[in-house]
Amino acid sequence: MISLEWNEDMCVGIDEIDADHKKILIIIAAIIDAIDINANAETIEKHFSELAACTASHFKHEEALMKTMGFEDFIEHQKGHQGFLVQLPELKNKLLNSNNAEAAGEVSQFLYDWVIEHILIADMDYVHAFYSEEKYSVSFKAIFQRSSEWLSQRVNISTRVLITALLPILGMLLLSFIAIKDNYQQYKNMLLLDNLTQIVQQVNSLTHNLQVERGLLSSYISSDYQRFSKALTSQQHKSNDEIYAFTTLLNSRKALLTEPMLIEFINSTKIDITELIIFRNGLNSTSISSEKILTGYNLIIGKLLSRVNRLSHIKMDAEFANNITAINAIVGLKEILGQQRELGTQLIDDDLSTHELIHSERYKQLYMQLGMQLNAIFIFNYSATPEQQQTCGKLCNVAKQKAFINKTIEDLMLKPGKEQNSQFWFITLTNRIDDIEIVTDKIINDLDTKTQLKLERLESRFYLVIIIISTIVVLNTLFSTILYHSVITPIRRITHALKQVTLGRYNQQMNESASKDEIGALYGAYETLRRKLLQADMSKNIIKRQQQSLLDRRKERDRYRELASRDTLTGALNRRKFNLILKQEINFAKQDKQKLSLLLLDIDHFKRINDTYGHAGGDQALRDFYDICSNSVKSSDIVARIGGEEFAILMPETDKAQAHVIAERLRHNIQALQIPYGQETIRLTASIGLAQWHEYDSFNVDEFISHTDKALYQAKRDGRNCVVEAST
Known part of the structure; x- marks a missing residue:
């Protein structure tokens, strides 16, 4: 016997539609019961009339709702309604005009199948569309929900999981890029500082040799080419070596550097070196005055130092720029002392009286150069690090430098015995220049050592960062891949199993998942569904056998009834x-x-x-x-x-x-x-x-x-x- 009872699980959520469904279900259940008890034609007629009226009213309610929501399959749904209303009289006539049990069973089964399909499938479709209409508020929660639904509708779950897995990797790569870029920028700055240090060191060495050569040449000329000849020749060879070394350095660095100001410095300095070579080649002529020689040397050395000073304007870290400025200041101090040495030597060799010496132009220049020395010391102390200031010591003390120059001028220019003062003056300032040269070399060497150490640390940090980032990216990729498959694979497995269930295959078990998360719950829900469907299928087979047995008994009963209603002869x-x-x-x-x-x-x-x-x-x-x-x-x-x-x-x-x-x-x-x-x-x-x-x-x-x-x-x-x- 086919039985129909209303179940709250059949509710679609719209009260009017649910009420109609309940009435239709009750009427069809009454028709099926009437067929089973072989009710008279009057009862069958009554029930079919009620069903026709109730379904017609229900179809009107449904169609009105579909129109208001703009349901896409409205026409097809409406045709289904009309088709059923046309079939009702045919079903009734088939039931009333056929006295066999098979026709009655067909009518019962048709009505049973129709009401289940109509409520649970057809009406569920448009009701789902009704609830899917956009009815969102402007709250954050609603916007969040709307965004989530938009994403779920346009991006499948495997892509969403893949994006979730890749986002940390992309974030790590972005952070890695920033870290590597920062490390590279520091490395580039240190490399630039290393090149600048080498250039400044070479300029310092070259200018120092030129200063010595200038002093010896000046003394050589002042002594009527009698003294300093051997020392001058030896110094000129040293200067030639320094010029060659500096030219080689400039040529080797030009192809490696990209800083425009540094490239311009190299090009300009090479021109200066060419002028220096030409100038020094012209010194062999004895017709050149000592004044012109000093002016030429001062101009060349001044150009080199001026160009080195401009290197501090290159875009770099402030600490690096201060180091270059400090070195340039102390190199400039040394050059001013060299000029002062040559100027004082000439002033003493002029054999002037004390009054004439004090009022001479060179004497004024001597004190102007003292002011320049003090300014160079001030710049050094302002830019140098405490370690560099400590290295320089009293040589970079303004008061002590001022006292040294004043005492040297007083002792070697303003006292009697001038025939010895010129040589003593030259030696005293040369010793001072040598002391400053030693300090300068130490500061430059210390800076170069620190630069090399920092370059090595930056290289080591770069490789360490690469190793760490690579390890994290590999581990993150591995974890993300595992995460992706841990979510997608079970979903695909369950999807496959559900498809098998729809085909009536209940052998796809899901007992292997022991996790207590949502996936485990999904597995458990599927397994429960599979078993319930298996039980329902078994029950359905039992009911079918019972129905077939009942139909056979009914046919047998109808056959006996037929025999009982027939004359045996x-x-x-x-x-x-x-x-x-x-x-x-x-x-x-x-x-x-x-x-x-x-x-x-x-x-x-x-x-x-x-x-x-x-x-x-x-x-x-x-x-x-x-x-x-x-x-x-x-x-x-x-x-x-x-x-x-x-x-x-x-x-x-x-x-x-x-x-x-x-x-x-x-x-x-x-x-x-x-x-x-x-x-x-x-x-x-x-x-x-x-x-x-x-x-x-x-x-x-x-x-x-x-x-x-x-x-x-x-x-x-x-x-x-x-x-x-x-x-x-």
């Missing part, structure tokens, strides 16, 4: 079944205003046939008589044996005139019938009474038969083998 309906059908047809005639006619037939002199041919001959005659009756009337007419040799034929939708024509044809066919029996032939005739049912007569079954029976008796009185109509 002729196969015609018996009197009890005929009375039931007659009652049903009278009700139809009342309701639909249809015409209904009845024939009663009696075989004439049947006792004589039995006496002549025996009961076997009589039985054969009865069988053939039924056959000729069945073949002579319409297929919708009902033939029954209601007595020994008495038969009845019920003719729905047939009036008296039509019935009379059929009755005469039947009488003629019976009279012409020849029944072979052994060596003989049995012939029959029949008396026929005819009556038409009229609503105003209000005949019941018995009264209608009695009324027709009177016509039959009149036919017998009229000589038999004739048709007599009942009087109205």
Whole structure:
């Protein structure tokens, strides 16, 4: 037995639609129950009328809702509604006009399948679309939810998980790029400082040798080319070596450096070196005055130092720029002392009186250079680090430097014994210059050492950062890959298993997941669903077997009922079944205003046939008589044996005139019938009474038969083998 009961799980969430579904379900359940208990036609008619009215109203509600929401499949849904309404009368007629159990089972199954499909599938589709309409507020939570839904609709879960896994890797790569870029920038600055340090160191060495050469040359000329010849020649060779070394350094660095200001410095300095070489080659002429020689050397050395000073303007770290400025300041101090040495030597060699010396232009220049020295010391102390200041010591002390120069001028220029003062002056300032050169070399070497150490640390840090970042990226990639597969693989497995379940395959078990997270819960839910469906499938098979058994029993019962309603000899309906059908047809005639006619037939002199041919001959005659009756009337007419040799034929939708024509044809066919029996032939005739049912007569079954029976008796009185109509 198919059973239907309303379950709250069938709710779609719209009260009006749910109420309609409940009514439809109750009505269809009543129809199925009525079919199972073999209810009468009046009950079936009533239930189908209720179902038609309820479904029509429900379809109107649904279609109105679909229109308001602009449902895409509205036309197709509407066609489905109309198709079902057209099918209802056909189902009813099939149920009422078919007396077999198979047709009843088909109608029950169709209604059951339709109501389940309509509620759980068709209506769920448009209701889901109804709830999917955009009804968002402007709160942060709503915006967040809306964004999440937008992302889930446009990006599949595998891509979302992949993005989630890749984001940390991309973040690490970005941070790594920033760290490497910062490290590279520091390395580039240190490399620039290293190159600047080498250039400054080479410039310092070159200018120092030029300063010594300038001093020796000045002394050489002042002594009428008598003294300093050997020392000058040796110094010139040293200067040549320094010029070559500096030129080589500039050429090697030009191809490696990209800083525009540094490249410009190299190009300009190479021009200065060329001028220096030309100038020094011209010193062999004895016609050049010492003044011009000093001016030439001062100009060349000044250019070199000026260009080195501008290197501090290169865009670099402030600490590096201060180091270059400090070195340039102390190198400048050394150059000013060298110029002061040459100027003082000339001033002493001029052999002036004290008054003339004090008021001479060179003496004023001597003190101007003292001011320049003090300014260079101030710049050094401002730019130098405490370590560099400590290295320089008293040489970079403003007060002590000022006192040293004043005392040297006073001792070697303003006291008697001037014939010795020139040499002493030169030696004293040369020693001072040498001391500053030693300090300068130490500061430059210390800076170069620190630069190299920092370069090595930066290189080591770079490789360490690369190793750490590579390790993190590899581990992160590995972890992200594992994470990706730990989410996507179970989902794909469950998706595959669910597809198998939809195909009726329940052998895909999910017992291997022991995790207690959402994936584990999903596995558990699937396994529970699989088992429930397996149980439901098994129950369904049991129910099917029960239904088949019930159908078989029903068919068996209907077969027995059919046998019980049939005459065992002729196969015609018996009197009890005929009375039931007659009652049903009278009700139809009342309701639909249809015409209904009845024939009663009696075989004439049947006792004589039995006496002549025996009961076997009589039985054969009865069988053939039924056959000729069945073949002579319409297929919708009902033939029954209601007595020994008495038969009845019920003719729905047939009036008296039509019935009379059929009755005469039947009488003629019976009279012409020849029944072979052994060596003989049995012939029959029949008396026929005819009556038409009229609503105003209000005949019941018995009264209608009695009324027709009177016509039959009149036919017998009229000589038999004739048709007599009942009087109205």
